[in-house]
Amino acid sequence: MLNSTLKQWTSRLALPLVSASLLAGCSSGPAATDGDAESAASTGETCAPELAEIDFGIISTESQDNLRPKWEPFLDAMEAELGRPVNAFYATDYAGVIEAMGAGKIQLAWYGGKSYIEAAERSQAEAFAQTVNSDGTKGYYSHLITNVDNPIVQEIDLEAGNGDQYVLDNASELTFAFNDPNSTSGFLVPSYYVFAKNGVDPNQAFNELIFAGSHEATAQAVANNQVDVATNNSESLVNVETSDPTAREQIQVIWTSPEIPSDPLAYRSDLPDCFKAEVQDFFYSYDDEAVLGPLEWQGFDPAGDEDWNTIRELEIGKSILEVQNNADLSATEKEQQIEALNQKLEALE
Missing domain, CATH: 3.40.190.10 (Periplasmic binding protein-like II)
Structure with a gap:
């Protein structure tokens, strides 16, 4: 996982010396939901009945033909647990899943770190879980x-x-x-x-x-x-x-490379809290080895948006280096752009 090496640069305008330890980090839990889930459960009401079915986005790490047999058993298990149809959304590229969540065409998705921070910025994605590899690593x-x-x-x-x-x-x-x-x-x-x-x-x-x-x-x-x-x-x-x-x-x-944090699972931030709680319960407790094995996972740990701040730091660090190495920019322009990027870094603290 990634740490905050970028925030520790001693010189804001000198070429950063970022070590391989950039890719090491931590995990924290998702934001707590309010009492909606408990209230719905105690009264016997159906949570979020307006969500007649769920569409789940899957980034295109492989062809759809390869992804489908790995994902369908897991989505079937989610459907049985949530009590409503869960449909797979296979995009032809990563941007397709990001845009689909932004347009409200999908409610949940499996992302990579970079695609997640893009989706969190412009598509109302909210991370709630992190994949755990088959060997227990993340x-x-x-x-x-x-x-x-x-x-x-x-x-x-x-x-x-x-x-x-x-x-x-x-x-x-x-x-x-x-x-x-x-x-x-x-x-x-x-x-x-x-x-x-x-x-x-x-x-x-x-x-x-x-x-x-x-x-x-x-x-x-x-x-x-x-x-x-x-x-x-x-x-x-x-x-x-x-x-x-x-x-x-x-x-x-x-x-x-140095180690990269394993993948986030995210839902739209505007979903009802009771439904978010149901989704969390399913993911945090799911451990069917026969279903998760083809996905190379053993389960999911609680996580929150801030657990991918270090991916954001890496993106900003890349941008700072590109500015510093851009011969077409004047010293003043470099200083202004780097200061703006450093402000983004500081905002993550």
Whole structure:
């Protein structure tokens, strides 16, 4: 999880020296609900009868064909517990889930850290739970990957995992793929640690740069030698090993990030408190291994919006570095923009 290293910078205008400990953090519980849930239960009334059915958003980490068999049993269990239909909403990109919640087309969603903070800012998303991995941890890792037969592999110390430096030194000769611009591990984390901290603009650095979409897409692009290097993450590679072991054998990890907090579950903040309480009860107590196993989870812990403040800090830190490294800005312009960004950091304290 992430901590508050960015808030501890001793020089606001000097190039920040942000350590790998940026990605370590804490967890706190969600905001307490009022007495609506207890009142509804005590009188025997149905909570939020206007919510005849629930639409649940699922970010596009994989194709819908791969996501559906993993998610449908879980949504069926939620439907049985909540006593009303729960429909899956599979978007073609992360933005689709963000926009759908903002438009009121979905009431709950599974997000990544970056997509959640976007949804919290403009789509009334409110985090209430955090996924717990099958091994009991609450974190995962961003990776840079290449094909095992790519000559890059021979130029990298795989044990040291210094593929990021090779990518920086040889970017002009390489093709590179991010997955989605709203992805934490597929865009934000490598953008900060690999590029922004080193003063490199990936839009200008590579022979070719693309956004492939899902983690599954970047894995397949590398496995099929369609790009030299791509972003991915530790959870996705486990999924690839299960769904397409031949492709996984063709993938070599060349860089690993510090730990990233595991994913938030969120509902719209304007939902009735009694319904929020029912949703929380379901998630906090659900532990069916047969259903959660394919999702690589063992359960869910209580969490709140502030548990992803450190993702916000990472986003701001990336922006500060980009301003500092922007040769088109004057010293005065840099100072003004960095001050505004530092005010955002301070507001998170």
